[in-house]
Amino acid sequence: MADETPTKPVSQPDELTEPFFAAGEEGRLLLATCVVCKEMRLPTSPTCPNCLGEGYEWNQVSGRGKVYTFGIMHQRYHPAWEPELPYNIAVVELEEGPRMPANIIGVENDEISVGMPVEVVWELEGEIPVPRFRPLA
Amino acid sequence: MPHQLRGAAAITGLGITPMGRIYGKSSTDFAVDAVRLAIDDAGLEKSDIDGLLINAGITGMTGANGVGLQLQNALGMGDLRLLNHMNAAGSTAAQMVQYATMAIDAGMATHVVCVFADAPLQQGSSSAAAYGNAGRRSGPTGILGLSAGAGHFGANTAYALAAKRHMSLYGTTQDQLGAIAVAERSWATMNPRAKMQDPLTLEEYHASRWIVEPLHLLDCCLVSNGAVAVIVSPANQAKAMPQPPVYVWGMGQGHPGDARRAGDAAETETGARLAAETVFRMAGVGPEDIDVCELYDCYTYTVLVTLEDYGFCKKGEGGAFVEDGKLGPGGSLPTNTGGGQLSAYYMWGMTPLSEAIIQGRSQGGERQVEKNDLILATGNGGALSYHASLILSPHAN
Numbered sequence: 001m002a003d004e005t006p007t008k009p010v011s012q013p014d015e016l017t018e019p020f021f022a023a024g025e026e027g028r029l030l031l032a033t034c035v036v037c038k039e040m041r042l043p044t045s046p047t048c049p050n051c052l053g054e055g056y057e058w059n060q061v062s063g064r065g066k067v068y069t070f071g072i073m074h075q076r077y078h079p080a081w082e083p084e085l086p087y088n089i090a091v092v093e094l095e096e097g098p099r100m101p102a103n104i105i106g107v108e109n110d111e112i113s114v115g116m117p118v119e120v121v122w123e124l125e126g127e128i129p130v131p132r133f134r135p136l137a
Numbered sequence: 138m139p140h141q142l143r144g145a146a147a148i149t150g151l152g153i154t155p156m157g158r159i160y161g162k163s164s165t166d167f168a169v170d171a172v173r174l175a176i177d178d179a180g181l182e183k184s185d186i187d188g189l190l191i192n193a194g195i196t197g198m199t200g201a202n203g204v205g206l207q208l209q210n211a212l213g214m215g216d217l218r219l220l221n222h223m224n225a226a227g228s229t230a231a232q233m234v235q236y237a238t239m240a241i242d243a244g245m246a247t248h249v250v251c252v253f254a255d256a257p258l259q260q261g262s263s264s265a266a267a268y269g270n271a272g273r274r275s276g277p278t279g280i281l282g283l284s285a286g287a288g289h290f291g292a293n294t295a296y297a298l299a300a301k302r303h304m305s306l307y308g309t310t311q312d313q314l315g316a317i318a319v320a321e322r323s324w325a326t327m328n329p330r331a332k333m334q335d336p337l338t339l340e341e342y343h344a345s346r347w348i349v350e351p352l353h354l355l356d357c358c359l360v361s362n363g364a365v366a367v368i369v370s371p372a373n374q375a376k377a378m379p380q381p382p383v384y385v386w387g388m389g390q391g392h393p394g395d396a397r398r399a400g401d402a403a404e405t406e407t408g409a410r411l412a413a414e415t416v417f418r419m420a421g422v423g424p425e426d427i428d429v430c431e432l433y434d435c436y437t438y439t440v441l442v443t444l445e446d447y448g449f450c451k452k453g454e455g456g457a458f459v460e461d462g463k464l465g466p467g468g469s470l471p472t473n474t475g476g477g478q479l480s481a482y483y484m485w486g487m488t489p490l491s492e493a494i495i496q497g498r499s500q501g502g503e504r505q506v507e508k509n510d511l512i513l514a515t516g517n518g519g520a521l522s523y524h525a526s527l528i529l530s531p532h533a534n
Contacts, residue, residue: 011282020280040399043280049396069305069404071297072350075265077290086347089289091298097399101284114305130286 006079010125016044019058024122024129030058031098042098063120064136065094072109092118092133106134140387140419144534146238147375147382149248149368150179151494156363156482157332160260164196164204167364168254169211175366180379181248183212186368188219188246190237192229194255194485195268197222204254204364219246226518227433228390228525229253230365230486235388235525237369247371253487254364264360268292292435293357295520297349299404300438304351306405306453309441311351313456315342317437318355318479320465325476327466327504332359333480356437358478365487367494372533383497386511387528389416395522408524409446409515420511420528424448427528428508429496430464430472431489433517434479440464440472443515471506486516490527497531 013021023030031040036053040061047054070090076082088109093099104112105121118133152174154167162170168191176183189209197203206222219240223229233251240246257267268291289295303309322337337355345354375382391411393403417423424447432443441455449470450458464472475481475492482488493514495501515526 008288009282009285011280011286012278014278017279043283049398069298069302071294071301071352072347073288073290073294074347075291075293075349077265078288081288081290084288086350087288089287089294089298089349093399099397099399101287101289103287114302125286131283132287 008080008125009078010128010130012128016046020044021129023058023060024131027122029061029063029120029131031061031096032056033059040096040098042100061094061096065092065118065133067104067112067114067116067118068093068099069114070104070112088112090133100131103132104134105132139421139534142238142242142388143386143420144372144384145242146369147372147384148234148494148529149370149375149378149380149382150175150181150366151380151491152176152178152366153330153491154363154365156330156361156484158258159362160258162256162362163202164193164254164256164364165208165211167256167362168204168208168252168366171252171254171364171366172212172250175250175368178380179248179368179370181368183214185248186214186250187217188237188240188249189214189217190219190233190249190251191222192224192233192253192485193222194253195257196255197224201257208252219249225392225523225525227435227485228516228518228523230490231514231516231525231527232390234367234369234385234490234527235390238385238388241369241371247374249369250366251369252364252366253484255485256362258360258362267360292520293349293352296436296438297352299521300351300436302404303438303442307456309456311343312339313460314351314356314437314441315339316459316462317440317464318342320459320462320468321434321473321477322480323465324474324504325480327502328475328481331476331481332361333476352436352438355479358435359483361483363482363484365484365491367490381498381531382533383494383529383531384533385527386530387416387420387422388526389413389419390525392523393521395519403521405442406452407442407446407517407521409443409517409526412515412524412526413447416526416528422511422528427511427513429474429493429506429512430470431474431493431496431512431514432472433486433489433515434473434477435517437479439517439521442521443517447513466504474501474504474506485518486525489514489516493527493529497529499531
């Protein structure tokens with residue numbers, strides 16, 4: 001029966017993003033940084049969408065940011081998420097600029113606000129580390 | 138000096154199929170029906186048509202048998218001088234009219250049919266499933282997959298996040314979003330084609346279930362099967378055709394795209410700003426001259442932010458602007474006068490465009506606005522990613 005339990009669609013590391021997830025297992029957040037113009041990019045891509053330069057390096061960032069916007073999901077959409085309804089969805093603007101889609105944990109949905117300072121927390125979903133954010137202490 | 142293209146072409150034909158939960162027809166079948174209706178409406182023969190521009194809806198983006206170039210064969214149209222299958226999501230309808238206008242002006246074609254068709258609804262399945270399944274069809278890997286990994290699914294999510302950002306920055310309220318839903322429903326009560334014809338109160342709006350806070354069910358558009366086709370013709374021929382011509386005065390586009398980089402604010406300052414500059418410049422008018430708005434309304438919030446970006450009010454003041462009911466019947470800025478996609482029918486950019494044509498022809502019946510000299514019709518797609526617009530007029534110049 002266990003096989004029939006729906007599982008959440010978790011992002012799988014691929015060739016481009018393996019370092020991102022490997023660092024996540026260690027609780028660190030890396031962003032790809034263009035070696036030409038130094039813009040940090042999210043999502044990762046082979047070439048820089050700012051200067052079209054090739055080549056990037058992974059740099060560790062603070063993992064801190066602010067809630068840019070958020071919503072509360074009530075819609076039955078994916079069976080694996082149904083037990084968690086209503087759950088929050090958020091976009092976090094990192095201190096370094098890029099924005100990440102994520103969930104806010106460690107706080108009630110009605111206590112989340114735009115601008116709230118947060119920090120990354122990596123949680124395992126199966127074997128895959130998933131970045132989530134909690135209010136900054 | 139007016140722009141050389143202002144008034145160069147006119148919309149001379151309009152074909153609208155039955156829309157809604159209509160089963161047993163493919164999107165290609167619907168498209169053929171709409172084209173036949175548009176040709177009849179324009180008083181043309183099929184052989185007069187020498188241009189065909191095609192836009193599939195969501196079924197064209199999911200591989201679910203969306204209408205494509207095979208429509209030419211289904212229509213039995215050979216010797217076309219202009220043909221393409223176009224896709225910039227909900228901005229495509231306005232864009233097709235733009236490219237048709239330019240092609241006609243360039244002498245590349247004479248009567249161009251622009252058609253949108255979609256059939257995502259299946260018997261026994263919900264409207265949400267029609268779009269939800271599309272969003273779930275693939276599990277992106279890498280960082281692109283973080284959205285799904287965080288339970289961000291579908292367009293409802295993207296627009297809820299955008300609306301919340303606006304509410305937080307500018308104090309926009311739920312009542313103000315609701316005022317848009319109520320105003321559009323008031324118009325829909327007078328539109329025989331509208332799916333939702335019962336009047337709506339603000340209380341009923343608030344009582345509708347949450348989809349993704351801050352969006353209630355009644356902040357979200359319908360989903361419809363069906364098709365709409367329009368015919369664009371040279372202005373000098375339009376005068377002699379049976380329907381009152383609706384002239385193309387202005388055309389504009391603005392596309393922030395989907396790859397939001399640090400500092401981008403497309404959630405609250407959309408591609409409509411760029412399109413506004415171009416469309417007003419070409420038409421030689423400004424927002425104060427517009428009599429009627431037909432704005433793409435996938436969500437109530439889309440209407441609010443679009444009004445701001447066209448300069449009908451200042452950035453951040455859209456909530457207060459719509460709250461007094463000025464968008465509804467008898468208001469100072471009649472907007473989405475057929476009920477829009479929230480209350481009438483969901484044909485992507487063809488919903489605002491079709492109603493703009495009806496109002497421009499003065500064929501709106503009970504809901505016809507008194508002053509229709511200049512009509513703004515917009516299209517928006519993606520997550521406020523793509524935008525195109527037209528200014529239309531019953532006057533040649």
